[in-house]
Amino acid sequence: MPEGHSIHRLARQFSSAFAGARLAVSSPQGRFAAGAARLDGHVLETAEAHGKQLFLHFDHDLYLRIHLGLYGAFDFGGDETFAGASSIGAPRRVGEREVAGDDDGAGYAGPPEPKGAVRVRLVSEHGWADLRGPTACEVITGSERAAVLARLGPDPLGPDASASASVQEFVRRVRGKGSPVGLLLMNQEILAGVGNVYRAEVLFRQRISPWRLGRDVTVAEAEALWADVVALMNDGVRQGRIITTEPQDRADPAEPVPVAEAHYVYKRTGLPCRRCGTAVAGTQMGARKLYWCPACQAD
Structure with missing residues (x-):
């Protein structure tokens, strides 16, 4: 499932490529035809993300709310003025390839014929975006958007992430629970945007057992968790991928980070810990695969 950094990249790309443009909105597969009709012909004013939720705000005060889930993904393209990722979401395209236009200078003739089950197609004068396979895709009002946001925890990529109120809200929510911190x-009601990769990696980096109960996490540990998530996810937005290892823990710190060296414990079950050599453990927690180092993260 795409984590929060990918959704914030989506919001930035929509703002860059489509904000201020009047969009033709359709549903080639037909499942979103009624919703598309409510947005068709209106101007996209802003795009914003909170955690894993994407909100596209149109000029008649309606929002297109999208949650990509496990299988949702956007494809993009356009003329020579369009520069951005060609695909964001899951299944991932390694590196989220950067392109500038569809036709390599051959001329833009509009979006291609829809391929597969395109739930929503958004088209401007200069570009297009196709959405496939989202968990949620609906037109909502401003009050309905506010209700969605009220259910979510603080976002490490939000504009107020460095504010004391955001830090303390995260600390309060974590330490107020008797569930394992790995859960x-x-x-998303505790921390908006974190998924399986960031969960495993930040707990390893902070040497906290995923089995430690939230109420047993100290204030200092919770504050350090927040700070690390903020830093790592901002790196993810900039780089378009999740890299959590430090240069000193890679074979060649001067070279670009290969996929095999990007993480400490995620998907490394049975391999030696990069810090202590203990075999990385893997099991299920909350219906998702959990990875941790039994030595570095001893309870």
Whole structure:
């Protein structure tokens, strides 16, 4: 499932490529035809993300709310003025290839014929975006958007992430629960945007057992967790991928980070810990695969 950094990249790309443009909105597969009709012909004013939720705000005060889930993904293209990722979401395209236009200078003739089950197609004068396979895709009002946001925890990529109020809200929510912190970090009502990769990696980096109960996490530990998530996810937005290892823990710190060296414990079950050599453990927690180092993260 795309984590929060990918959704914030989506919001930035929509703002860059489509904000201020009047969009033709359709549903080639037909499942979103009624919703598309409510947005068709209106101007996209802003795009914003909170955690894993994407909100596209149109000029008649309606929002297109999208949650990509496990299988949702956007494809993009356009003329020579369009520059951005060609695909964002899951299944991932390694590196989220950067392109500038569809036709390599051959001339833009509009969007291609829809391929597969395109739930929503958004088309401007200069570009297009196709959405496939989202968990949620609906037109909502401003009050309905506010209700969605009220259910979510603070976003490490939000504009107020460095504010004391955001830090303390995260600390309060984590330490107020008797569930394992490995579950809490995946709970969008505790922390918006973190998924399986960031969950495993930040707990390793902070040497906290995923089995430690939230109420047993100290204030200092919770504050450090927040700070690390903020830093790592901002790196993810900039780089278009999740890299959590430090240069000193890679074979060649001067070279670009290969996929095999991007993480400490995620998907490394049975391999030696990069810090202590202990075999990385893997099991299920909350219906998702959990990875941790039994030595570095001893309870």
